[in-house]
Amino acid sequence: MQNSDDGLRPGEVAVAPPDLSDAGVLFIGTIRTPWRSRDECPKRGSSDGSICSIVVDERWRLALTDIAGHRRIQVLYWMHKARRDLVLQTPYRTGLTTGTFALRSPVRPNPIAVSVVDLLAVDGTTLHVRGLDCLDGTPLIDLKPERNHED
Amino acid sequence: MQNSDDGLRPGEVAVAPPDLSDAGVLFIGTIRTPWRSRDECPKRGSSDGSICSIVVDERWRLALTDIAGHRRIQVLYWMHKARRDLVLQTPYRTGLTTGTFALRSPVRPNPIAVSVVDLLAVDGTTLHVRGLDCLDGTPLIDLKPERNHED
Numbered sequence: 215m216q217n218s219d220d221g222l223r224p225g226e227v228a229v230a231p232p233d234l235s236d237a238g239v240l241f242i243g244t245i246r247t248p249w250r251s252r253d254e255c256p257k258r259g260s261s262d263g264s265i266c267s268i269v270v271d272e273r274w275r276l277a278l279t280d281i282a283g284h285r286r287i288q289v290l291y292w293m294h295k296a297r298r299d300l301v302l303q304t305p306y307r308t309g310l311t312t313g314t315f316a317l318r319s320p321v322r323p324n325p326i327a328v329s330v331v332d333l334l335a336v337d338g339t340t341l342h343v344r345g346l347d348c349l350d351g352t353p354l355i356d357l358k359p360e361r362n363h364e365d
Numbered sequence: 366m367q368n369s370d371d372g373l374r375p376g377e378v379a380v381a382p383p384d385l386s387d388a389g390v391l392f393i394g395t396i397r398t399p400w401r402s403r404d405e406c407p408k409r410g411s412s413d414g415s416i417c418s419i420v421v422d423e424r425w426r427l428a429l430t431d432i433a434g435h436r437r438i439q440v441l442y443w444m445h446k447a448r449r450d451l452v453l454q455t456p457y458r459t460g461l462t463t464g465t466f467a468l469r470s471p472v473r474p475n476p477i478a479v480s481v482v483d484l485l486a487v488d489g490t491t492l493h494v495r496g497l498d499c500l501d502g503t504p505l506i507d508l509k510p511e512r513n514h515e516d
Contacts, residue, residue: 229424231391236504237443238386240474258512270466273380274474276452279464290477292388301427313430315421315508323391323425324506326441328479353387355475357466 225311227302231323243270243339243354245291250350252295259347261332268341268354275339281357282336290356291348293325330360376462378453382474394421394490394505396442401501403446410498412483419492419505426490432508433487441507442499444476481511 222228246267249255256263268289270278281287300321304311314322331345373379397418400406407414419440421429432438451472455462465473482496
């Protein structure tokens with residue numbers, strides 16, 4: 215499918231984003247994966263996928279206390295390469311034009327992804343995990359234990 | 366349990382946050398719930414809880430296209446009342462001091478919550494949902510279909 219000059223596929227619509235943001239996100243670490251381009255990334259992380267590392271900044275070291283006791287961790291990260299202004303998108307895979315909030319595409323007003331990973335090991339401020347599918351160098355924004363039936 | 370003057374419980378540790386944020390979040394709507402204070406909020410949203418409304422800003426109207434076809438929606442919101450500087454926390458409920466990333470407390474470097482809700486109805490730019498547990502007036506930051514086995 216041919217993109218037009220503005221990078222839009224047929225049916226896609228962009229809106230002008232507001233001039234100012236409403237709150238600030240802190241990058242708290244970096245995700246290291248084997249994937250250097252979007253094409254290389256698996257479509258979806260899985261429990262038998264590549265082992266990836268989550269390197270948490272030294273400032274937040276104490277916040278990792280007791281994380282090793284959890285086997286499944288929710289990881290939030292910032293998809294820093296994604297544009298943020300599309301309200302209608304036409305995914306290449308389906309060719310069907312759909313609203314951004316009806317898709318899990320990285321392109322969204324706030325490019326935040328939520329993944330659940332298996333935590334294999336904690337080595338200082340580095341977590342070794344399985345189940346990610348993001349680009350190498352992706353900024354980390356949060357880690358929390360997966361919700362379970364007890365909480 | 367008595368809080369000290371800086372609002373810290375025994376065992377809690379705060380760090381100085383960085384001066385600048387790394388990326389900007391856009392508030393894309395507002396969540397309306399029956400709960401006006403943290404004490405009133407249910408501990409956890411459930412499928413038989415109160416019906417709440419998610420009011421999406423007019424700017425993003427087209428992004429809701431086709432969302433009504435999904436029964437379960439992941440909602441991301443910004444917990445705007447939470448402090449962001451604690452690395453060790455002592456939840457009142459347990460009295461045990463634990464790392465922030467080993468807890469699902471609202472207090473975290475980036476106060477982003479992820480909830481999965483039942484989508485009951487879509488009325489223009491307002492979604493009626495069940496399963497939230499947040500304060501009335503909480504800023505919305507994202508909506509996406511819950512991940513299913515097909516994607």
